[in-house]
Amino acid sequence: MEKTVKLNIELGHILREWDPFAVGSGFYxxxxxxxxxxxHQLDDAEQLAARIKEIYEFSFDDKLSLECCRPIATRLLQVKHHSACDL
Incomplete structure (x- = not known):
């Protein structure tokens, strides 16, 4: 459980720095x-990017490009997989 909490904190930190709609970090x-x-549900960067795109578009009723979401998805999965290796 402790590893999952640490992973979630690290993922949250990365996501708080990402500001796809330029409204200020920490707003999401x-x-x-x-x-x-x-x-936690997905292991494919392309699928995760599409899901992140859906999440943010739904909340802000605005469009994001998939290209904008790919780097953050890749980074999040790298952190996830690195954390799994520490077990």
Whole structure:
């Protein structure tokens, strides 16, 4: 359980720094929580990017490009997989 909590904190930190709609970092608490859940459910960067895109678009009723979401999805999965290796 402790490893999962540490992973979630690290993922949350990464997501808080990401500001896809330029509204200010730290403004995306609900979306970050949903994205963290998606990281635990998915292992494919393309699928995760699409899910993150859906989450943020739904909340802000605005469009994001998949290209904007790919780097954050890749980074989140790298952190997830690195954490799994520490077990």
């Amino acid at each position: 608490d609900t979306e970050s929580a949903d994205a963290i859940y998606a990281v």
